[in-house]
Amino acid sequence: MSYFKQTSLIYECDCGVINYFDPFTFWNFKGKVKCAGCDAIYYMEIEEGQRTKGPDKADPPHDKLPGFAETKDWKAITDPDKVNPAPQARPDFQGKPIPIVRNVRGKLVSGRPLTPEELIGSRPRFIVEGKIRKNND
Ligand SMILES: [Zn+2]
Structure with a gap:
């Protein structure tokens, strides 16, 4: 077996499914991973990628699922019970921007769609007046 196959973040299980351990969540990892194809559990240690x-055969329960997996004929396994969802930049990511009226430093920002009534000229009224009205914060 080649050095790459022994050390990489890609592991081809005996069942023929190729498991990818994504570098973001597996960069430093010690624990058990479940194959996305045959549900076999493997113990492995990953240091700095x-x-x-x-992988050594181990007993359930597993600690983590692979980040991605595919079969020999290039069919992706996307079942959420078999592979992890992709890591998101923000834990509260919901697929589109979250409307905000204050930034992380507490300053007023117009981080949401504004109606013409909320503007003075082209500037948001709440920033010009320095306060938020109604039920915003
Ligand atoms: Zn397998």
């Missing part, structure tokens, strides 16, 4: 130990 290189597999240093394993």
Whole structure:
């Protein structure tokens, strides 16, 4: 077996499914992973993106699912019970921008769609007046 196959974040299980351990969540990892194809559990240690130990057969329960997996004929496995969802930049990510009226420093910003009534010229009224009206914060 090649050095790459022994140390990479890609592991081809005996069942033929190729499991990808995404570098974002598996960069430093010690624990058990479940194959997305045959549900076999493997123990492995990954240090700075290189597999240093394993995969060795282990007993359930598993700690983590692979980030992505596919079969030999290039069919992706996307079942959420088999693979992890992709890591998001924000834990509260919901697929579109979250409307905000204050930034992380507490300053007023127009981080949401504004109606013409909320504007003075082209500036948001609440920023010009320095306060938020109605039920915003
Ligand atoms: Zn397998």
